[in-house]
Amino acid sequence: MCFFLDIHTHGIQQDPNVRSIYNAGMDTDGVPPGMWLSAGLHPWFLTETNREEQFRLLTEYVGRDEVKLIGECGFDRQRGPAMSLQREAFEQQVELALTCGKPLLIHCVRAYDELQAFGKRYAHKIPMIIHGFNKSPEQARQLVNRGFFLSFGAAILNEANGAARTLREMDSLFFLETDDAAAAIQSVYEQAAFLRKIPMEALKDTIFASWKTIQLI
Template sequence: MYQKAMTYPDFHTHSIPSVGMYNWMVDEWLADPKPPSALVSVGIHPWYVAAHELNVHLQRLEEIAALPQVRCIGECGLDRLQGPALPLQTEAFRAQALLAEEVQKPVVIHCVRAHQELLALHAALKPDVPWILHGFVQKHQTALPFIQHDFYFSFGAALRNPQSSASRVLPLIPMNRVLLETDTADCSIQQIYEAAAERLSLPVEVLVEKIFTTFAAICGKF
């Protein structure tokens, strides 16, 4: 029996988790270059991409991407509603995706209303490492091409609303492609697991073990 069966791994959070992965932005490294002891993802968020400092931030990211506690690159991505123009966001994302290939670490992706652009980048780059859509809240028709291209999906607090698109699409995602996260939500990761287990008609302990297995398969052991 898996000894950590009732510990709830949090794939993506902005608080240091008991078990899981803390989202650590390059800006934090620049302010205080002391890597946290927690497992982390590290990247340049599309909201904060700036042309005049992009090269510096990418250089810093390269310096820390190979640290053993850095398990993923990101969050990075594309956002049509916030941040600089999409071409600059695309430049930053592409550079981070290529770095992820170099260090062989998965990519945590923030994507808002730029799903076709993201799919086009995936087709162009043909990555070997997993790409994970974090905070997924879209409908099945949006999810389908990402399922077909073997993306992973991380779901969050939206699952607590049984009528949300996230709740409706979760059962349609292959179970070995599902992760759970708190992100910036004011609820606990346990509550998100309980909601997900209800949507999937699974015992919580079974869901926890499945996600531990998926987390370990793409990010390594804790």
């Protein structure tokens, strides 16, 4: 694989050596033609009054070829509506993912207990990727054993960080991303290759294997 895959970014990348999935929501103003996208109902912006209309728009939007992932969606106990509403919206998006055959990109903050139950029910049916993973190797193993994939971002640049320690020990497939960080995806790859003690091309092959596994190509 000759390109760097950035599975989740809030920045529009036009480097020909980078293939990124831009978190567009359902607003594609200014997005270059052909750019890969993700779209979902983020828990930060959910309300009782907007959920059904936003979900209706999402069901129309995700059929587009350039939409590769449904998300960000998930759970956040620090910011967002009642967990009951987050749970209902997430389950709707899981069912939509099953219908359209597109993997989920998951936002999760202090709510892994909520997420684990969905992994048990659905992770064997549809790929579910937890973005920006920044927890311990023990937490990572629990999630991977439930069938989740993990994606790591700029947090790995700090070697004392939980994300860096987890990536160093990972023995399963994973992804890399920039999210909303200023760091370039190439820097994230360089650090990941250092932590894994493998050449850059071997790392790219690992990410490509993850990509193939979730059947996005």
